[in-house]
Amino acid sequence: MKILYIETSSKNCSVAISDDEKLLCLTEEVSENYKQSENLHTFVEWALEGAGISMKDIEAVSLGKGPGSYTGLRIGAASAKGFCYGLKIPLIAINSLESMIEPFLDKKYDYIIPLIDARRMEVYTAVYDGISGTEISQTEAKILDETSFAEYHDKKIVFVGDGAVKAKEILQLPDADYQESIYPSAQYLIKRTLEKIENNDFEDIAYFEPFYLKDFHGVKKKKSSDSI
Numbered sequence: 001m002k003i004l005y006i007e008t009s010s011k012n013c014s015v016a017i018s019d020d021e022k023l024l025c026l027t028e029e030v031s032e033n034y035k036q037s038e039n040l041h042t043f044v045e046w047a048l049e050g051a052g053i054s055m056k057d058i059e060a061v062s063l064g065k066g067p068g069s070y071t072g073l074r075i076g077a078a079s080a081k082g083f084c085y086g087l088k089i090p091l092i093a094i095n096s097l098e099s100m101i102e103p104f105l106d107k108k109y110d111y112i113i114p115l116i117d118a119r120r121m122e123v124y125t126a127v128y129d130g131i132s133g134t135e136i137s138q139t140e141a142k143i144l145d146e147t148s149f150a151e152y153h154d155k156k157i158v159f160v161g162d163g164a165v166k167a168k169e170i171l172q173l174p175d176a177d178y179q180e181s182i183y184p185s186a187q188y189l190i191k192r193t194l195e196k197i198e199n200n201d202f203e204d205i206a207y208f209e210p211f212y213l214k215d216f217h218g219v220k221k222k223k224s225s226d227s228i
């Protein structure tokens with residue numbers, strides 16, 4: 001089964017294609033300017049070319065559903081839903097934090113804790129078992145302070161993601177490891193996607209919304225009548 005994977009929740013615009021569990025092609029780029037709107041469809045074309053297939057060969061689309069960048073998630077979801085509508089194929093959605101832990105599973109850690117930078121001292125996070133990848137603490141928006149994750153002080157833990165930069169500065173966990181250059185990646189959606197397909201766990205394309213976690217608050221424009 002040939003599957004298209006889209007992950008746009010972070011600075012990493014990432015597209016992959018697999019034939020069942022075999023990764024055929026990965027195209028991704030980390031950009032400080034969040035260039036998903038510019039790059040996504042080009043990356044899809046490159047991935048198809050690299051895999052040696054065409055869009056009509058795709059049998060399902062898997063999306064990293066968030067949490068993360070509001071705009072990035074909207075772009076990824078709109079594209080994924082469009083492909084599914086056009087090709088009449090199913091949509092699978094995976095928590096983007098789960099794609100960050102796979103490289104660290106069974107690597108001596110008791111717990112793996114993704115940290116996606118939100119703003120100020122806030123991060124999107126969850127806690128996963130370091131061996132099985134089972135979710136220990138559910139996804140949340142968390143404001144970091146000196147006591148955050150203190151309950152794991154005697155465990156071997158690794159913080160992964162761009163939120164680990166500020167975590168390293170403030171957390172009182174000297175024995176923890178920090179991997180700041182990790183972003184959600186389409187290549188690590190494969191395992192969970194195949195599990196969901198096996199269980200017929202598909203999204204309702206018409207009603208699917210990304211996992212924003214928080215409401216989006218845009219900048220309120222000042223009305224001319226408000227001017228002094």
